[in-house]
Amino acid sequence: MPTWQQLRDVKLSEYTDAADDWGRISSRSNADKDRVDNGMFARINDTQKGETADRASADVRQLSRNFQYLHTECGLIRTALNGLATELAAPQRKLKQALEEAESAGFTVLPDGRVQYPTRSFVLAPGSGTAEAGAPVPYAPGMGEGVGSADANKGRAEDIAERIAQAVREAAEIDGRYAAALRGLKAEPGLTVSDETLADAAKDTKAMQEAAGKYADDDKIPKGKSPQDNAEWWKSLTQEQRDEYATLYPASVGALDGLPSAVRDDANRMVLAETRAQTQLELNAIPKPPQQYLPNPSGSYPAVITNPAYREWQDKYGDRKPELERIKNGIDAVQGRFDATGKDGLPEAYLLGFDPRTNNGDGRIILANGNPDTADHTAVYVPGTGTEIGGIGGDLERANRLWTASTRQGADVSTIMWFDYDAPRSAYPTDKGDVFPEAARNEYAEKGAPTLHTFMEGTRAAHEAASGSSGHTTLIGHSYGSTLVGEATQAGRIFDGPIADDIVVAGSPGMQANRAADLGISGEHMWAMGAEGDNVPLGGSLVGLGEDWVVPTDPEFGGNVMKTDTHGHSDYWNEGTLSLNNQAKVIVGDYEGVILE
């Protein structure tokens, strides 16, 4: 615990200087991580197969995890030191004021904090007194003494002594809080970054949010604001503040529409890595289920009984285990996409959204191929019925194929897989045991629509901030995703303008509109596909997800109907098909090249 002299003398700039250096290490490690992922991993990945490459890949991946770890933890240390210096400034100021007042009054502050004062009285003999903190009248130090005392200086000295003691107490509390937080930020020895280490890093982040909450307050992060407001807020921060928010509140920063994609990606990757570790550890801790049936101990009928231990296991883990496995599958799919950078020419990935728990357990995954802030053309693909985090791999693959097909047109493209809504689980009656399929209701789309709309606005805002223009955007909806797209076009304000330049739908059961114009775009920018053997458009029109039973592949809808060469509801993104190629043409704005029905 510091003394008042130590509080007076402490050079707080030493802490902020040190913070700057930790911050530099954190930022450098972040950049180095990108260099590992894109400069090393992708290269090896692109060229070699076999055991040597696997070993090398494992080593390089470990290096990447190290830089991630350094980025997080050194960033937290930076914030701790800045928070410490900022918070200590207040008691130090308070102390210095008290000391100045003592000096100007001719009092002496003794080494132990008591205040010596000359007696000032008509009745008392000249001499001196000593005041100490801890007033007899609580909450009014100096007052009681001053009023009741025959010595006019007594109360004033008492007040000064109390303020000195208070300042020291406050400083000690701050110091203790940050010291504990800092001690939690030890590096594990060695080179391994284990799941335990990453899970600890998540805890460290939480602890630092508590410890440094007064300094870096998450209330200042905009909530429920427009992406433009978010972008403005981000612009208003210093680089150091941005770095601090990104390392201290990665989940909030990663989810903020309108922020630069690279910033969101860094923040979300941090959350992803830590969630992966936590999920794995929790899975590891679940014991194997005990034997389900036991022979009936009474030997009579029935021959077997359910093992009570099994029932207990079921109660405890029966729901949790598959849920964790689902989350892990989703994370592995995203990690798989990260690792595929460089393979088949795939560009770097940007994780623009990650939350395994939101949307009623369906989760959120938003991943871009290539940087959407700078691409000339950005396409956003919205998956449909039954989508959830555990099965997201197939949708990521579709976005990859959209990227490859449209990049082949010779354009600078970014394709985004956007999944951030509670998707209906059943597509048709009896599917998943539902008599009335969930997809026949538009409430799922209604709930998700504002989220999609805000995301599209954010994409535009980030593009404008980075490139000075909004770029060309295409919104692609598959199946129920197209219903959501239809709702989203109508979720904005009238002066927002169209949600995208072009809209493509595949296997659409209806868009909550009966003509393209209702979507805020003209018919020539509306593109619909319905493959042979895809029964969803018909089914959708029967349950009324369109309006007046009209679906986008109907001529009344007033859009373009593109020719398809795929079969059924799920093959529109098969490689080398006209179905995929037509989408690529729209994405790059080559409307002449689209082959219509």
Next chain:
Amino acid sequence: MTLNARWQGLFEDTAPSGPSERPAAMTLAGTTAGDGGASGSGGTDLKADVGPWHQAGNASGELRVSTGTSLTDLERGNEGVAGGTAGFDSSAALTEILGTWKARLTSVRDECGRLEGALKSAGRDFGEREADTQRRIAAGAPAPSRTKEG
């Protein structure tokens, strides 16, 4: 430059890669594109798909330097703290964790150095095999002149 011992065994076990595994187009492209200017490792034996491995090795070398800079930052940034902040437990805490991060950064820096060497060696080894295979298959074709690095 010594081949990393951990990977050495792998190379011995790896059967020479046939042309079907790596298309000739890649080899030819690599020969012309090359990456001879990439760094001072000086080998003229960098051919074919050695390029990416060598580049990855170079990247690792840059990361070694970068991590070295971080180590310097770490020392400089914290040297004034102890003297200027006597009596504060946070300073003691900082000193305690400082050593652990020095150790981690040192491990990372050394690993970058190890990978730099190992990746470049691997690339060179792949390249040699590739060239040998090419020679065997296209006997009579002029083999690129090169010197084996010792």
